[in-house]
Amino acid sequence: MTTTTVLEDPPENAPAGVAFYTPPELPSEGERGSPVYQRRLDNPVAQLKEGDNWLVLYRSQDAHGGPVATSGILALPRTPPPAAGFPVISWAHGTVGVSDLCAPSRDDVHSPAHAVNTYPQTLLNTFLRRGWAVAMTDYEHLGTTGGRHPYMLGASHAAAVLDIVRAARRLFPGRLARRFAIVGHSQGGQAALFAAHHSPSHPDLDLAGVAAIAPANHLLGIVRAGSVVPSHAEDGGYAFTPLLLSGALGGDPAIRPEQVLSRAAHALWPHVDERCRAGLSHPDSWGGLRGTEQFRGAYPALPNPDQQRFDAQLAAMNPDLTLPVPARISQAADDPRVRADPAPLQGTDDLVAELRELNATGGRPLLYQRYPAGEVPGDEPLGVHFATINHDLPHLVAWLTPLLNGAGYGDGS
Incomplete structure (x- = not known):
């Protein structure tokens, strides 16, 4: 006789509306990733259509080691989880600003950040269709009241990207696998690399790999x-x-x-x-x-x-860092925002060279997918910089799949 485990949703304990984004005072001691509030996401603009969406406020850490409550979205596939649980993608978003109203989880059709916030949804919905859960941090003090978002501050971004994975596992025990990957674009590409760099100090997290699309660098x-x-x-x-x-x-x-x-x-x-x-x-x-x-x-x-x-x-803020896991950098040669080779300045080509030198003896592969000029569509609303996300999508999925399955890494080409 087999016993079927009933996986219950977490209780909805969060204030309604924008009151969600005014966090309570956190005690000085506490576990990172502990959920503070959660409720089903009732903002259809921010929802991922292929998943079951939750709005979460979780305990994280600022760059000076202090506690901070950070907001984000958790999206789970609607299919039953496999025996080991859904693998998780921790998504790090690109630049929207530092004003609270720009946060992805607070997106609105009238927001000046709306186009930027909605563009990655094709990517993220693809992950959900493949049976991967998605954790999307807003980052420290982006969305929540009480402080200013520390834009491009590596340690802060790393904490937000890693701690939301902890929050997801606490809220959905039995549904999520230990294995996860980090994917980010632009500001989020930089954040993804910092999060991977800091991950060895989080032994409870099983990071499989990191992918950075047009990562901000050499600021x-x-x-x-x-x-x-x-x-x-x-x-x-x-x-x-x-x-x-x-x-x-x-x-x-x-x-x-x-x-x-x-x-x-x-x-x-x-x-x-x-x-x-x-x-x-x-x-x-x-x-x-x-x-x-x-x-x-x-x-x-x-x-x-x-x-x-x-x-x-x-x-x-430059993400020239040691990386403990396989890494993949993708970049369009004619990206006008994050440039591959903006000589005499330094760009992504130089970042990749720095990363390869720093990680030469680690034995972990670093793949650089550099798309030639003109290959990425330039006539989309947000241009080559954002269009690289969807252009890169099939190659990124091919690289992530074996990593999340525990079978090594793909070539992603």
Whole structure:
């Protein structure tokens, strides 16, 4: 006589509406990944159509070791789980901004971040159809009240990406496998690499591999180069300066924005908490500044002490890291946002070279899927940078499948 185990859903204990995003005060001691609140996701805009969606608030850790409540979405396939449970993909999303209203789990059709938030849904729904659960963090203080999102701060992103996997396992015991992979795009590609780097300090997590699509890299050189351009950025790229300063402040709260930024730029600094990335690019915001109008004094030639601290944080954001698992980097040669080879600056080609040198003796494969110029469609709404996600999808799935099955790794080509 066989006994069928009944897998019950977790109780819905979360406040309704946006009250969900005002977390209670967390005790100083507690287990990372512990769920704080959870309820079924009632935001159809943010839902993944191929899965059973839950909104979760979970305990994580900031870059200084303090407790923080972080929001995200858990999506499980609607099919019965296999004996070992559904493998898990921890998804790290790309840049939306640092304002709480930009968070993926709070997405709205009228949000300036809506196109960015919805674009990866094809990828994520594909994972669900393959029988893989998806855990999607919003990142620290993106969505939740009480602090500013530390954009591109590696340790913070790593904690959010790893701890949501713990939260998923606690909420759905018996349904999720121990084995998981991390996949991210752009900001999330950088986050994915940092999470993989930090994973050895989390022995309860069984990371199979990490995939980074157009990962952000070499940010210090990009900011410094932009600061001497005597014109506006045609692509609104200077909107990333306040975002990066928010991340630098997360790593070094002693940095004074008024000492880093010019008077004109500092007058626009409050916009970082009010607008999504697209809104920061408008002419009435950072899109109206010339490169040479962003910073105080003689930066970058003679940075003042606060600018030196800012630079140090930017340098630490580069994901040239040791990786304990197989890794895959994918990049379009003609991506206009994260560039493969932006000589004389450094780009993804250089990051891959750095990663290979750092990981040469580990015996873990690092695959670089570099798509030639023109191969990735350039006429999609968000251009080659986002179009790379769907173009890369079949190759990424081919690489992930044997890893999540415990059979090694695929070539992903």
